[in-house]
Amino acid sequence: MSYATLALSLVFVLIPILLSKTLKLGLEKDTIIATIRSIVQLLIVGMILKFVFTSKSFIFIVLMLLLMISAATQNARKKGKAIKGMTWKLVVTFVAVEVLTQSILIGFHIIRPTAQYIIPISGMVVGNSMVLAILFLNRFTAEVEARQDETELILSLGGTPKQAIQASLISSIKASTIPTIESQKTIGLVQLPGMMSGQIIAGADPVQAVQFQLLILFLLLTTAVVTSIMIGFLSYPALFNKRMQMMKQKEI
Amino acid sequence: MTENQEVITLSHVYYADGNVSILKDITGSFLKGKITTIVGPSGAGKTTLFKLCNGLISPASGDIFFNGKRIDTYEPTELRRNVGIALQSPTMISGSVWENLSLPLTLQGKQLQEKKAKELLKLVGLEEKFLNQNVKDLSGGQRQKVSIARTLVNQPKVLLLDEITSSLDRVSQQEIEALIVRINKESFTTIIWITHNLEQAISIGDYSWVMMGGELIEIVESSRLLYSKNESVQQFVKGDIE
Numbered sequence: 001m002s003y004a005t006l007a008l009s010l011v012f013v014l015i016p017i018l019l020s021k022t023l024k025l026g027l028e029k030d031t032i033i034a035t036i037r038s039i040v041q042l043l044i045v046g047m048i049l050k051f052v053f054t055s056k057s058f059i060f061i062v063l064m065l066l067l068m069i070s071a072a073t074q075n076a077r078k079k080g081k082a083i084k085g086m087t088w089k090l091v092v093t094f095v096a097v098e099v100l101t102q103s104i105l106i107g108f109h110i111i112r113p114t115a116q117y118i119i120p121i122s123g124m125v126v127g128n129s130m131v132l133a134i135l136f137l138n139r140f141t142a143e144v145e146a147r148q149d150e151t152e153l154i155l156s157l158g159g160t161p162k163q164a165i166q167a168s169l170i171s172s173i174k175a176s177t178i179p180t181i182e183s184q185k186t187i188g189l190v191q192l193p194g195m196m197s198g199q200i201i202a203g204a205d206p207v208q209a210v211q212f213q214l215l216i217l218f219l220l221l222t223t224a225v226v227t228s229i230m231i232g233f234l235s236y237p238a239l240f241n242k243r244m245q246m247m248k249q250k251e252i
Numbered sequence: 253m254t255e256n257q258e259v260i261t262l263s264h265v266y267y268a269d270g271n272v273s274i275l276k277d278i279t280g281s282f283l284k285g286k287i288t289t290i291v292g293p294s295g296a297g298k299t300t301l302f303k304l305c306n307g308l309i310s311p312a313s314g315d316i317f318f319n320g321k322r323i324d325t326y327e328p329t330e331l332r333r334n335v336g337i338a339l340q341s342p343t344m345i346s347g348s349v350w351e352n353l354s355l356p357l358t359l360q361g362k363q364l365q366e367k368k369a370k371e372l373l374k375l376v377g378l379e380e381k382f383l384n385q386n387v388k389d390l391s392g393g394q395r396q397k398v399s400i401a402r403t404l405v406n407q408p409k410v411l412l413l414d415e416i417t418s419s420l421d422r423v424s425q426q427e428i429e430a431l432i433v434r435i436n437k438e439s440f441t442t443i444i445w446i447t448h449n450l451e452q453a454i455s456i457g458d459y460s461w462v463m464m465g466g467e468l469i470e471i472v473e474s475s476r477l478l479y480s481k482n483e484s485v486q487q488f489v490k491g492d493i494e
């Protein structure tokens with residue numbers, strides 16, 4: 001695709017802007033900002049990727065991964081502000097998920113250890129991991145609040161913090177991973193996954209595109225479950241002190 | 253048997269939530285094998301005092317002793333099993349009465365005997381058939397009874413009861429009173445009982461604590477509660493009778 005055709009695609013931006021103006025929806029400003037940001041961000045990413053791919057240097061791959069992980073951490077930590085040490089807990093989780101998935105992919109020769117594979121797949125893994133962390137933390141803070149009496153009861157009967165928080169923990173892990181599992185049940189029926197569509201449009205064999213998409217789906221299952229469990233088990237101890245007492249919850 | 257042995261002692265105990273002072277300079281002892289009733293208007297800090305004794309919270313300053321040792325020298329789980337508490341609102345874990353009664357032991361990786369569970373139900377005045385009932389289907393009073401039975405599973409040395417009869421009808425209330433007195437006599441369990449029922453506080457208690465506004469106003473023999481010389485106590489007692 002040339003830049004000229006890309007310019008033509010701006011028609012798809014003009015349509016909502018015009019509609020918004022006529023109907024006074026007030027969406028023009030955000031649409032324009034979104035358009036400019038997506039153009040600039042993606043072009044920069046594209047150029048960086050091109051540079052990383054051609055340089056063939058491992059350092060740049062690692063740098064890209066670090067960038068992704070810090071962006072994901074930055075985003076997710078807002079949801080876990082009430083929990084002490086959330087930032088490093090997120091970093092540890094994202095790194096662990098990334099290392100785990102890449103070791104399997106590369107170790108079993110499922111992908112080649114080149115930037116073309118590692119970076120886009122890591123993007124999906126870390127991105128999904130971030131979404132899962134946010135889903136988990138949202139749910140967990142709500143569960144902990146709602147089950148305060150139950151937690152207190154179990155502590156009062158001589159239970160440990162882990163026993164006292166278990167119900168909240170399990171239900172948050174479940175609730176946050178269910179969307180990932182559910183969405184896979186209907187995948188392909190209504191819409192084709194974006195990555196697969198992209199590959200097909202770019203001329204890849206559809207069956208191969210499907211195979212790759214399946215790999216990604218399975219990968220994201222691991223990502224989802226491991227992320228929720230890790231964040232869960234890293235976070236809950238911060239809700240208690242050494243005397244096995246519930247810490248006062250600040251406004252969440 | 254040593255007379256008047258102190259089982260729980262508080263020494264200049266303060267507790268605050270942020271800047272709000274909730275308990276102020278509480279000093280006093282609960283005697284082994286006795287029943288102490290605690291009375292006072294709501295918001296006086298009675299429940300907070302219980303949570304301190306059970307180790308659910310720690311004092312801002314001051315010391316609490318259990319059997320002569322500071323409570324923070326005990327493992328929290330050990331302390332909480334020895335100083336059992338039946339909380340004011342009888343929280344249930346979802347599931348059956350059986351699951352709730354088993355809870356204290358499952359937390360220790362042990363198994364409650366079915367026979368024992370039935371005995372406990374009988375003790376608190378519930379029929380055996382309740383064992384498999386879902387706690388959702390219980391009345392407030394029935395939950396309160398299950399909650400008491402559940403606390404007894406740990407066989408605590410000290411039993412903290414927080415307004416456990418306030419949601420019970422008169423008959424159940426008397427049953428529970430009789431039960432607690434029996435537990436006290438038979439297993440020499442120390443009982444500390446918060447109640448807003450003055451009549452109960454007097455008839456059940458050996459000693460009574462009167463608390464108001466976060467302070468311990470007076471410790472008095474229960475039988476003398478109505479004749480206290482303390483003016484605030486007199487006022488409270490009168491207000492309550494009217």
Ligand SMILES: Nc1ncnc2c1ncn2[C@@H]1O[C@H](COP(=O)(O)OP(=O)(O)O)[C@@H](O)[C@H]1O
Pocket residue numbers: 269274292293294295296297298299300301
């Ligand atoms: N978790 C808490 N956070 C903030 N304030 C509390 C908390 N628990 C109790 N309080 C306050 O402490 C005071 C004493 O409460 P409580 O011990 O429940 O009194 P009582 O059992 O005598 O009615 C009350 O003013 C209450 O509002």
Ligand SMILES: [Mg+2]
Pocket residue numbers: 298299300340414
């Ligand atoms: Mg209370």
